[in-house]
Amino acid sequence: xxxxxxxxxxxxxxxxxxxxxxxxxxxxxxxxxxxxxxxxxxxxxxxxxxxxxxxxxxxxxxxxxxxxxxxxxxxxxxxxxxxxxxxxxxxxxxxxxxxxxxxxxxxxxxxxxxxxxxxxxxxxxxxxxxxxxxxxxxxxxxxxxxxxxxxxxxxxxxxxxxxxxxxxxxxxxxxxxxxxxxxxxxxxxxxxxxxxxxxxxxxxxxxxxxxxxxxxxxxxxxxxxxxxxxxxxxxxxxxxxxxxxxxxxxxxxxxxxxxxxxxxxxxxxxxxxxxxxxxxxxxxxxxxxxxxxxxxxxxxxxxxxxxxxxxxxxxxxxxxxxxxxxxxxxxxxxxxxxxxxxxxxxxxxxxxxxxxxxxxxxxxxxxxxxxxxxxxxxxxxxxxxxxxxxxxxxxxxxxxxxxxxxxxxxxxxxxxxxxxxxxxxxxxxxxxxxxxxxxxxxxxxxx
Numbered sequence: 001x002x003x004x005x006x007x008x009x010x011x012x013x014x015x016x017x018x019x020x021x022x023x024x025x026x027x028x029x030x031x032x033x034x035x036x037x038x039x040x041x042x043x044x045x046x047x048x049x050x051x052x053x054x055x056x057x058x059x060x061x062x063x064x065x066x067x068x069x070x071x072x073x074x075x076x077x078x079x080x081x082x083x084x085x086x087x088x089x090x091x092x093x094x095x096x097x098x099x100x101x102x103x104x105x106x107x108x109x110x111x112x113x114x115x116x117x118x119x120x121x122x123x124x125x126x127x128x129x130x131x132x133x134x135x136x137x138x139x140x141x142x143x144x145x146x147x148x149x150x151x152x153x154x155x156x157x158x159x160x161x162x163x164x165x166x167x168x169x170x171x172x173x174x175x176x177x178x179x180x181x182x183x184x185x186x187x188x189x190x191x192x193x194x195x196x197x198x199x200x201x202x203x204x205x206x207x208x209x210x211x212x213x214x215x216x217x218x219x220x221x222x223x224x225x226x227x228x229x230x231x232x233x234x235x236x237x238x239x240x241x242x243x244x245x246x247x248x249x250x251x252x253x254x255x256x257x258x259x260x261x262x263x264x265x266x267x268x269x270x271x272x273x274x275x276x277x278x279x280x281x282x283x284x285x286x287x288x289x290x291x292x293x294x295x296x297x298x299x300x301x302x303x304x305x306x307x308x309x310x311x312x313x314x315x316x317x318x319x320x321x322x323x324x325x326x327x328x329x330x331x332x333x334x335x336x337x338x339x340x341x342x343x344x345x346x347x348x349x350x351x352x353x354x355x356x357x358x359x360x361x362x363x364x365x366x367x368x369x370x371x372x373x374x375x376x377x378x379x380x381x382x383x384x385x386x387x388x389x390x391x392x393x394x395x396x397x398x399x400x401x402x403x404x405x406x407x408x409x410x411x412x413x414x415x416x417x418x419x420x421x422x423x424x425x426x427x428x429x430x431x432x433x434x435x436x437x438x439x440x441x442x443x444x445x446x447x
Contacts, residue, residue, distance in 0.1 A: 016030070017029065017030045018031075022083065024086075025087035027043040028044045029042065030145075040098060042093050042094070042146075043086070043096070044092070045090055045093075046089075046092065048151050049149070051153075053153040053175040054091065054151045054155070055089050055093075055154075056093050056094075056151065057078075057082035057086070057093075057156075058097055058139065058146075058167065059078070059096050059097060060101070061100045061101045062076070062101060064107075064110075069297065072114065072117075074182040074192060077182045077295060077296065078180045081180050095146065104135060113126035113127055113132070114126070116129050116130065117191075122190065122194040123194050123195070124198045135199070137166070139163065139167050139170055142166075146167075147171065147172070152173060153172070154174055156174050156176070156177050161200055177202070183291070184267075184270075185272075217434055218264055218271055220432065221434060221443040222268065222376070222397060223235075223445060225376050227370065227375045227376070228370075230370060231366035231367055232376055233375060234379060234389065234395050234396050234397070235272065235377065235397040235399060236379050236389065236395050237398075238380065238381055238386065238400060239257040239265070239402075240401070241402075241405040241407050241410075242403065242405060243407065245407050245411060246381070246413045248407055251411070257401045259437075260438065260439070261438065264401070269289070269291050269298065269299055270297055270298070272299050273373070273376045274301070274302050274378070275377070275379075275380060276380070277380050277382065277385065278304045279303060279304060280382045280384065282303055283309065284382070286315050288318075289316060300327075301316055301325060301328065303316065303329045304385060306334050307339075308329065308336070308339035317347065328349040329351070330360045331360065332354070333352060340352075358388050362392055383411055383412060383414065383415055384415070387414050390446075395446045397445055398428065398443065399441065399443045403439050427446075427447055428444035429445045429446075
Protein backbone atom coordinates (compact mmCIF):
# COMPACT_ATOMS: atom_id res chain seq x y z
CA UNK A 1 0.00 0.00 0.00
CA UNK A 2 2.47 2.58 -1.25
CA UNK A 3 2.17 5.97 0.47
CA UNK A 4 -1.14 4.98 2.14
CA UNK A 5 -1.06 5.63 5.90
CA UNK A 6 -4.50 7.14 6.53
CA UNK A 7 -6.23 6.62 9.87
CA UNK A 8 -9.86 5.50 9.79
CA UNK A 9 -12.21 4.04 12.39
CA UNK A 10 -14.41 1.48 10.62
CA UNK A 11 -16.82 1.49 13.55
CA UNK A 12 -18.01 5.02 12.79
CA UNK A 13 -19.70 4.11 9.50
CA UNK A 14 -20.21 1.08 7.34
CA UNK A 15 -17.01 1.24 5.31
CA UNK A 16 -14.46 -0.67 3.32
CA UNK A 17 -10.86 0.07 2.35
CA UNK A 18 -8.99 -1.00 -0.74
CA UNK A 19 -5.90 0.01 -2.67
CA UNK A 20 -6.84 1.41 -6.08
CA UNK A 21 -4.23 1.84 -8.83
CA UNK A 22 -5.13 4.68 -11.20
CA UNK A 23 -3.50 6.50 -14.10
CA UNK A 24 -2.42 9.12 -11.56
CA UNK A 25 -0.85 6.60 -9.19
CA UNK A 26 -1.95 4.35 -6.36
CA UNK A 27 -4.52 5.58 -3.85
CA UNK A 28 -5.81 4.19 -0.56
CA UNK A 29 -9.57 4.27 -1.16
CA UNK A 30 -12.05 4.28 1.68
CA UNK A 31 -15.70 3.84 0.75
CA UNK A 32 -18.06 5.11 3.43
CA UNK A 33 -21.81 4.61 3.48
CA UNK A 34 -22.86 7.86 5.11
CA UNK A 35 -26.55 7.05 4.69
CA UNK A 36 -28.30 3.95 3.37
CA UNK A 37 -27.44 3.71 -0.30
CA UNK A 38 -25.23 6.83 -0.27
CA UNK A 39 -21.50 6.14 -0.42
CA UNK A 40 -18.64 8.65 -0.30
CA UNK A 41 -15.25 7.69 -1.71
CA UNK A 42 -12.04 9.04 -0.20
CA UNK A 43 -8.96 8.61 -2.40
CA UNK A 44 -6.00 9.28 -0.12
CA UNK A 45 -2.23 9.43 -0.22
CA UNK A 46 0.16 9.71 2.71
CA UNK A 47 -0.35 10.32 6.43
CA UNK A 48 -3.43 12.51 6.85
CA UNK A 49 -3.48 12.55 10.64
CA UNK A 50 -0.18 14.23 11.49
CA UNK A 51 -1.88 17.55 12.28
CA UNK A 52 -0.67 19.48 9.25
CA UNK A 53 -3.26 20.91 6.82
CA UNK A 54 -4.12 18.32 4.16
CA UNK A 55 -4.40 19.07 0.45
CA UNK A 56 -8.08 18.24 -0.05
CA UNK A 57 -10.62 18.23 -2.81
CA UNK A 58 -14.30 17.64 -1.92
CA UNK A 59 -15.59 16.80 -5.37
CA UNK A 60 -19.31 16.92 -6.00
CA UNK A 61 -20.54 13.97 -8.01
CA UNK A 62 -21.08 14.78 -11.70
CA UNK A 63 -21.81 11.73 -13.81
CA UNK A 64 -21.99 13.69 -17.05
CA UNK A 65 -18.69 15.48 -16.50
CA UNK A 66 -16.68 12.94 -14.53
CA UNK A 67 -17.60 9.77 -16.41
CA UNK A 68 -19.01 10.96 -19.72
CA UNK A 69 -16.56 13.88 -20.23
CA UNK A 70 -19.34 16.42 -20.81
CA UNK A 71 -18.15 19.82 -21.98
CA UNK A 72 -21.09 21.66 -20.42
CA UNK A 73 -19.15 21.92 -17.16
CA UNK A 74 -15.59 21.77 -15.88
CA UNK A 75 -16.13 18.98 -13.34
CA UNK A 76 -14.32 16.09 -15.02
CA UNK A 77 -11.23 18.15 -15.73
CA UNK A 78 -11.19 19.42 -12.13
CA UNK A 79 -11.48 15.87 -10.78
CA UNK A 80 -8.51 14.70 -12.81
CA UNK A 81 -6.52 17.80 -11.88
CA UNK A 82 -7.19 17.17 -8.20
CA UNK A 83 -6.11 13.52 -8.40
CA UNK A 84 -2.97 14.58 -10.22
CA UNK A 85 -2.23 17.28 -7.61
CA UNK A 86 -2.64 14.89 -4.68
CA UNK A 87 -0.54 12.21 -6.36
CA UNK A 88 2.20 14.73 -7.14
CA UNK A 89 2.28 16.03 -3.57
CA UNK A 90 2.24 12.52 -2.11
CA UNK A 91 -0.15 13.51 0.67
CA UNK A 92 -3.78 14.50 0.38
CA UNK A 93 -7.29 13.31 -0.28
CA UNK A 94 -9.94 13.61 -2.96
CA UNK A 95 -13.32 13.03 -1.36
CA UNK A 96 -15.91 12.09 -3.97
CA UNK A 97 -19.27 13.28 -2.64
CA UNK A 98 -22.10 11.28 -4.13
CA UNK A 99 -25.55 12.80 -3.78
CA UNK A 100 -24.19 16.17 -4.92
CA UNK A 101 -25.20 15.72 -8.57
CA UNK A 102 -26.30 19.01 -10.13
CA UNK A 103 -25.39 20.97 -6.98
CA UNK A 104 -27.62 18.61 -5.02
CA UNK A 105 -30.75 18.50 -7.21
CA UNK A 106 -30.04 15.05 -8.69
CA UNK A 107 -29.20 13.77 -12.14
CA UNK A 108 -32.69 13.87 -13.64
CA UNK A 109 -33.31 17.41 -12.47
CA UNK A 110 -29.87 18.46 -13.66
CA UNK A 111 -30.75 17.24 -17.15
CA UNK A 112 -34.07 19.11 -16.91
CA UNK A 113 -32.05 22.20 -16.02
CA UNK A 114 -29.93 21.61 -19.12
CA UNK A 115 -33.11 21.80 -21.20
CA UNK A 116 -33.84 25.18 -19.61
CA UNK A 117 -30.30 26.30 -20.35
CA UNK A 118 -30.72 25.29 -23.99
CA UNK A 119 -33.72 27.62 -24.04
CA UNK A 120 -31.68 30.57 -22.79
CA UNK A 121 -31.47 30.31 -19.00
CA UNK A 122 -28.13 30.35 -17.20
CA UNK A 123 -27.21 27.68 -14.66
CA UNK A 124 -28.82 29.67 -11.81
CA UNK A 125 -32.07 30.64 -13.49
CA UNK A 126 -32.49 27.14 -14.93
CA UNK A 127 -32.88 25.73 -11.42
CA UNK A 128 -35.19 28.55 -10.37
CA UNK A 129 -37.44 28.02 -13.41
CA UNK A 130 -37.91 24.43 -12.25
CA UNK A 131 -38.73 25.50 -8.69
CA UNK A 132 -35.47 23.99 -7.43
CA UNK A 133 -32.79 25.43 -5.14
CA UNK A 134 -29.77 26.96 -6.83
CA UNK A 135 -27.46 24.90 -4.59
CA UNK A 136 -28.84 22.20 -2.30
CA UNK A 137 -25.54 20.68 -1.16
CA UNK A 138 -24.56 20.05 2.44
CA UNK A 139 -20.97 19.47 3.52
CA UNK A 140 -21.76 17.97 6.93
CA UNK A 141 -21.29 14.37 5.80
CA UNK A 142 -18.10 15.28 3.95
CA UNK A 143 -16.74 16.82 7.13
CA UNK A 144 -17.64 13.66 9.12
CA UNK A 145 -15.72 11.48 6.66
CA UNK A 146 -12.72 13.80 6.67
CA UNK A 147 -12.58 13.73 10.48
CA UNK A 148 -12.74 9.95 10.49
CA UNK A 149 -9.76 9.98 8.14
CA UNK A 150 -7.89 12.16 10.63
CA UNK A 151 -8.25 15.36 8.62
CA UNK A 152 -8.98 18.41 10.77
CA UNK A 153 -7.45 21.16 8.65
CA UNK A 154 -7.34 21.46 4.85
CA UNK A 155 -5.84 23.32 1.96
CA UNK A 156 -9.00 23.16 -0.09
CA UNK A 157 -8.81 22.66 -3.86
CA UNK A 158 -11.80 24.70 -4.99
CA UNK A 159 -12.97 27.88 -6.68
CA UNK A 160 -16.14 27.91 -4.57
CA UNK A 161 -16.06 29.87 -1.28
CA UNK A 162 -19.38 28.29 -0.20
CA UNK A 163 -17.64 24.91 -0.11
CA UNK A 164 -15.03 26.32 2.25
CA UNK A 165 -17.71 27.93 4.42
CA UNK A 166 -19.70 24.66 4.52
CA UNK A 167 -16.72 22.64 5.71
CA UNK A 168 -15.79 25.25 8.31
CA UNK A 169 -19.36 25.29 9.64
CA UNK A 170 -19.11 21.51 9.99
CA UNK A 171 -15.87 21.70 11.98
CA UNK A 172 -13.11 21.41 9.36
CA UNK A 173 -10.60 24.26 9.41
CA UNK A 174 -9.85 25.65 5.95
CA UNK A 175 -6.33 27.06 6.03
CA UNK A 176 -6.70 28.40 2.50
CA UNK A 177 -8.40 27.83 -0.83
CA UNK A 178 -6.24 26.72 -3.73
CA UNK A 179 -8.01 27.29 -7.08
CA UNK A 180 -8.58 24.63 -9.72
CA UNK A 181 -8.83 26.68 -12.89
CA UNK A 182 -9.52 25.16 -16.27
CA UNK A 183 -9.32 26.34 -19.85
CA UNK A 184 -12.77 27.38 -21.01
CA UNK A 185 -14.63 25.72 -23.87
CA UNK A 186 -17.09 27.59 -26.06
CA UNK A 187 -19.77 25.25 -24.70
CA UNK A 188 -19.12 25.99 -21.02
CA UNK A 189 -17.73 29.52 -20.92
CA UNK A 190 -21.17 30.94 -20.10
CA UNK A 191 -21.54 28.43 -17.26
CA UNK A 192 -18.11 29.34 -15.89
CA UNK A 193 -18.81 33.04 -15.98
CA UNK A 194 -22.21 32.59 -14.35
CA UNK A 195 -20.53 30.76 -11.47
CA UNK A 196 -18.16 33.70 -11.06
CA UNK A 197 -20.74 36.46 -11.42
CA UNK A 198 -23.77 34.96 -9.65
CA UNK A 199 -22.43 32.26 -7.35
CA UNK A 200 -19.33 34.06 -6.12
CA UNK A 201 -16.77 31.56 -7.40
CA UNK A 202 -13.22 32.70 -7.88
CA UNK A 203 -12.03 33.14 -11.45
CA UNK A 204 -12.65 29.70 -12.91
CA UNK A 205 -10.10 30.27 -15.67
CA UNK A 206 -8.43 33.46 -14.63
CA UNK A 207 -5.08 35.08 -14.27
CA UNK A 208 -3.80 32.74 -11.56
CA UNK A 209 -4.04 29.75 -13.88
CA UNK A 210 -0.65 28.00 -13.92
CA UNK A 211 1.19 29.27 -16.96
CA UNK A 212 1.15 32.62 -18.71
CA UNK A 213 -2.04 32.38 -20.73
CA UNK A 214 -5.58 33.44 -19.77
CA UNK A 215 -8.01 30.92 -21.27
CA UNK A 216 -11.14 33.12 -21.26
CA UNK A 217 -9.29 35.44 -23.62
CA UNK A 218 -8.68 32.44 -25.86
CA UNK A 219 -12.44 31.90 -25.95
CA UNK A 220 -12.95 35.59 -26.69
CA UNK A 221 -10.49 35.37 -29.58
CA UNK A 222 -12.67 32.69 -31.16
CA UNK A 223 -15.52 35.17 -31.42
CA UNK A 224 -19.26 34.56 -31.50
CA UNK A 225 -19.74 30.88 -32.28
CA UNK A 226 -22.92 30.66 -34.34
CA UNK A 227 -22.45 27.79 -36.78
CA UNK A 228 -24.51 27.44 -39.97
CA UNK A 229 -26.80 24.45 -40.22
CA UNK A 230 -24.60 22.73 -42.80
CA UNK A 231 -21.11 23.12 -41.30
CA UNK A 232 -19.26 24.02 -38.10
CA UNK A 233 -18.09 27.48 -37.16
CA UNK A 234 -14.55 27.44 -38.62
CA UNK A 235 -11.57 29.15 -37.00
CA UNK A 236 -8.21 29.25 -38.79
CA UNK A 237 -5.21 29.42 -36.46
CA UNK A 238 -1.57 29.64 -37.45
CA UNK A 239 1.69 31.17 -36.28
CA UNK A 240 3.82 33.12 -38.72
CA UNK A 241 6.94 35.23 -38.83
CA UNK A 242 6.74 38.97 -39.31
CA UNK A 243 7.35 38.40 -43.03
CA UNK A 244 4.43 35.99 -43.27
CA UNK A 245 6.10 32.56 -43.26
CA UNK A 246 4.80 29.52 -41.38
CA UNK A 247 7.92 27.45 -42.12
CA UNK A 248 11.38 27.83 -43.62
CA UNK A 249 12.16 26.75 -47.16
CA UNK A 250 13.28 23.42 -45.71
CA UNK A 251 9.98 22.95 -43.88
CA UNK A 252 11.11 23.73 -40.32
CA UNK A 253 8.40 25.40 -38.20
CA UNK A 254 9.50 24.64 -34.62
CA UNK A 255 9.17 26.95 -33.00
CA UNK A 256 8.11 30.12 -34.80
CA UNK A 257 6.16 31.48 -31.86
CA UNK A 258 7.05 31.74 -28.18
CA UNK A 259 5.89 29.60 -25.28
CA UNK A 260 2.96 31.84 -24.35
CA UNK A 261 1.58 31.87 -27.89
CA UNK A 262 1.82 28.10 -28.03
CA UNK A 263 -0.04 27.86 -24.72
CA UNK A 264 -2.69 30.15 -26.16
CA UNK A 265 -2.96 27.79 -29.13
CA UNK A 266 -3.65 24.92 -26.73
CA UNK A 267 -6.30 27.03 -24.97
CA UNK A 268 -7.92 27.57 -28.37
CA UNK A 269 -7.87 23.81 -28.93
CA UNK A 270 -9.48 23.29 -25.53
CA UNK A 271 -12.21 25.75 -26.49
CA UNK A 272 -13.34 23.91 -29.65
CA UNK A 273 -15.14 20.67 -30.44
CA UNK A 274 -12.60 19.53 -33.02
CA UNK A 275 -9.24 20.40 -34.55
CA UNK A 276 -8.42 19.69 -38.20
CA UNK A 277 -5.22 19.48 -40.24
CA UNK A 278 -4.23 18.15 -43.62
CA UNK A 279 -2.18 15.04 -44.18
CA UNK A 280 0.84 17.16 -45.06
CA UNK A 281 0.95 18.54 -41.52
CA UNK A 282 0.74 15.02 -40.08
CA UNK A 283 3.57 13.71 -42.28
CA UNK A 284 5.78 16.74 -41.64
CA UNK A 285 5.22 17.35 -37.91
CA UNK A 286 3.81 14.05 -36.54
CA UNK A 287 1.55 16.21 -34.39
CA UNK A 288 -0.45 15.03 -31.38
CA UNK A 289 -3.16 17.71 -31.68
CA UNK A 290 -4.10 17.40 -28.02
CA UNK A 291 -4.15 19.85 -25.12
CA UNK A 292 -1.02 19.73 -22.98
CA UNK A 293 -0.09 23.29 -22.07
CA UNK A 294 -3.34 24.29 -20.33
CA UNK A 295 -5.78 22.30 -18.15
CA UNK A 296 -8.54 21.62 -20.64
CA UNK A 297 -10.24 18.97 -22.73
CA UNK A 298 -8.54 17.72 -25.88
CA UNK A 299 -10.80 18.02 -28.95
CA UNK A 300 -11.70 15.49 -31.61
CA UNK A 301 -8.75 15.20 -34.02
CA UNK A 302 -9.66 15.36 -37.70
CA UNK A 303 -7.29 14.69 -40.61
CA UNK A 304 -7.94 15.34 -44.30
CA UNK A 305 -6.24 12.40 -46.00
CA UNK A 306 -7.66 11.53 -49.41
CA UNK A 307 -5.44 8.47 -49.96
CA UNK A 308 -4.86 7.40 -46.33
CA UNK A 309 -1.16 8.08 -46.12
CA UNK A 310 -1.33 8.55 -42.34
CA UNK A 311 1.29 6.13 -40.95
CA UNK A 312 0.31 3.55 -38.37
CA UNK A 313 2.85 4.89 -35.87
CA UNK A 314 1.58 8.48 -36.08
CA UNK A 315 1.16 10.19 -32.72
CA UNK A 316 -2.46 10.87 -33.65
CA UNK A 317 -3.15 7.22 -32.84
CA UNK A 318 -1.55 7.47 -29.41
CA UNK A 319 -1.96 9.61 -26.34
CA UNK A 320 -5.35 8.32 -25.19
CA UNK A 321 -3.91 7.83 -21.71
CA UNK A 322 -3.11 11.55 -21.68
CA UNK A 323 -6.75 12.43 -22.23
CA UNK A 324 -6.58 12.86 -25.98
CA UNK A 325 -9.83 12.54 -27.88
CA UNK A 326 -10.42 10.13 -30.72
CA UNK A 327 -9.09 10.60 -34.24
CA UNK A 328 -11.32 10.85 -37.31
CA UNK A 329 -9.85 10.64 -40.80
CA UNK A 330 -11.77 12.06 -43.76
CA UNK A 331 -10.76 10.22 -46.91
CA UNK A 332 -12.02 9.43 -50.40
CA UNK A 333 -12.53 6.43 -52.66
CA UNK A 334 -8.87 6.82 -53.65
CA UNK A 335 -7.91 5.15 -50.36
CA UNK A 336 -7.78 1.36 -50.32
CA UNK A 337 -10.00 -0.83 -48.20
CA UNK A 338 -6.85 -2.36 -46.72
CA UNK A 339 -5.71 1.06 -45.48
CA UNK A 340 -9.16 1.82 -44.12
CA UNK A 341 -9.10 -1.44 -42.16
CA UNK A 342 -5.58 -0.65 -40.95
CA UNK A 343 -6.66 2.73 -39.60
CA UNK A 344 -9.84 1.37 -38.04
CA UNK A 345 -7.80 -1.30 -36.26
CA UNK A 346 -5.75 1.52 -34.72
CA UNK A 347 -8.93 2.90 -33.15
CA UNK A 348 -9.56 5.80 -35.52
CA UNK A 349 -12.76 6.59 -37.37
CA UNK A 350 -12.97 6.64 -41.16
CA UNK A 351 -15.41 8.64 -43.27
CA UNK A 352 -15.29 8.16 -47.06
CA UNK A 353 -16.35 11.40 -48.76
CA UNK A 354 -16.50 12.84 -52.27
CA UNK A 355 -13.32 14.10 -53.85
CA UNK A 356 -12.65 17.80 -54.36
CA UNK A 357 -10.04 19.79 -56.31
CA UNK A 358 -7.26 19.27 -53.78
CA UNK A 359 -8.31 16.01 -52.14
CA UNK A 360 -11.29 15.58 -49.84
CA UNK A 361 -14.20 17.83 -50.80
CA UNK A 362 -14.11 20.43 -48.04
CA UNK A 363 -17.81 21.26 -48.07
CA UNK A 364 -18.67 17.58 -47.78
CA UNK A 365 -16.13 17.18 -44.97
CA UNK A 366 -17.55 20.08 -42.99
CA UNK A 367 -21.09 18.84 -43.55
CA UNK A 368 -20.06 15.46 -42.19
CA UNK A 369 -18.54 17.01 -39.08
CA UNK A 370 -21.62 19.15 -38.46
CA UNK A 371 -23.84 16.09 -38.83
CA UNK A 372 -21.74 14.38 -36.16
CA UNK A 373 -22.25 17.22 -33.69
CA UNK A 374 -19.15 19.36 -34.28
CA UNK A 375 -20.21 22.98 -33.82
CA UNK A 376 -16.77 24.61 -33.55
CA UNK A 377 -13.74 23.58 -35.62
CA UNK A 378 -10.18 24.85 -35.21
CA UNK A 379 -8.04 24.44 -38.33
CA UNK A 380 -4.27 24.54 -37.84
CA UNK A 381 -2.98 23.82 -41.32
CA UNK A 382 -1.30 23.31 -43.53
CA UNK A 383 -1.09 26.03 -46.11
CA UNK A 384 -3.07 24.10 -48.72
CA UNK A 385 -5.96 23.49 -46.32
CA UNK A 386 -5.92 27.11 -45.15
CA UNK A 387 -5.90 28.41 -48.70
CA UNK A 388 -8.63 26.04 -49.86
CA UNK A 389 -10.96 26.93 -46.98
CA UNK A 390 -10.47 30.65 -47.53
CA UNK A 391 -10.93 30.28 -51.26
CA UNK A 392 -14.18 28.37 -50.75
CA UNK A 393 -15.57 30.94 -48.30
CA UNK A 394 -15.73 28.40 -45.47
CA UNK A 395 -13.95 30.38 -42.74
CA UNK A 396 -15.63 32.44 -40.02
CA UNK A 397 -12.66 33.57 -37.93
CA UNK A 398 -8.89 33.88 -38.31
CA UNK A 399 -6.46 33.88 -35.37
CA UNK A 400 -2.83 34.62 -36.24
CA UNK A 401 0.18 34.65 -33.97
CA UNK A 402 2.89 36.89 -35.39
CA UNK A 403 6.42 36.31 -34.11
CA UNK A 404 9.26 38.86 -34.18
CA UNK A 405 11.27 36.86 -36.69
CA UNK A 406 12.14 37.31 -40.35
CA UNK A 407 13.29 34.25 -42.28
CA UNK A 408 12.92 35.30 -45.90
CA UNK A 409 12.02 32.56 -48.36
CA UNK A 410 9.77 29.89 -46.90
CA UNK A 411 6.21 28.57 -46.80
CA UNK A 412 3.43 31.15 -46.90
CA UNK A 413 0.35 30.58 -44.76
CA UNK A 414 -2.01 31.49 -47.58
CA UNK A 415 -1.37 30.61 -51.21
CA UNK A 416 -2.90 31.95 -54.40
CA UNK A 417 -6.54 32.94 -53.98
CA UNK A 418 -6.86 34.27 -57.50
CA UNK A 419 -7.20 37.86 -56.26
CA UNK A 420 -6.16 40.34 -58.97
CA UNK A 421 -7.16 43.59 -57.25
CA UNK A 422 -6.65 44.59 -53.63
CA UNK A 423 -10.29 45.58 -53.38
CA UNK A 424 -11.28 42.01 -54.27
CA UNK A 425 -9.39 40.53 -51.34
CA UNK A 426 -11.08 38.85 -48.38
CA UNK A 427 -12.21 41.51 -45.92
CA UNK A 428 -11.52 41.00 -42.22
CA UNK A 429 -13.55 42.74 -39.50
CA UNK A 430 -13.83 43.12 -35.71
CA UNK A 431 -10.17 43.03 -34.78
CA UNK A 432 -9.14 41.55 -31.44
CA UNK A 433 -5.58 41.67 -30.12
CA UNK A 434 -3.82 39.55 -27.51
CA UNK A 435 -0.25 40.37 -26.49
CA UNK A 436 2.12 37.70 -25.19
CA UNK A 437 5.65 38.11 -23.92
CA UNK A 438 7.10 37.57 -27.40
CA UNK A 439 4.33 37.64 -29.99
CA UNK A 440 1.25 39.51 -31.10
CA UNK A 441 -1.96 37.53 -31.62
CA UNK A 442 -4.68 39.06 -33.76
CA UNK A 443 -8.13 37.68 -34.44
CA UNK A 444 -10.64 38.79 -37.08
CA UNK A 445 -14.07 37.88 -38.36
CA UNK A 446 -14.02 36.95 -42.02
CA UNK A 447 -16.21 38.99 -44.36
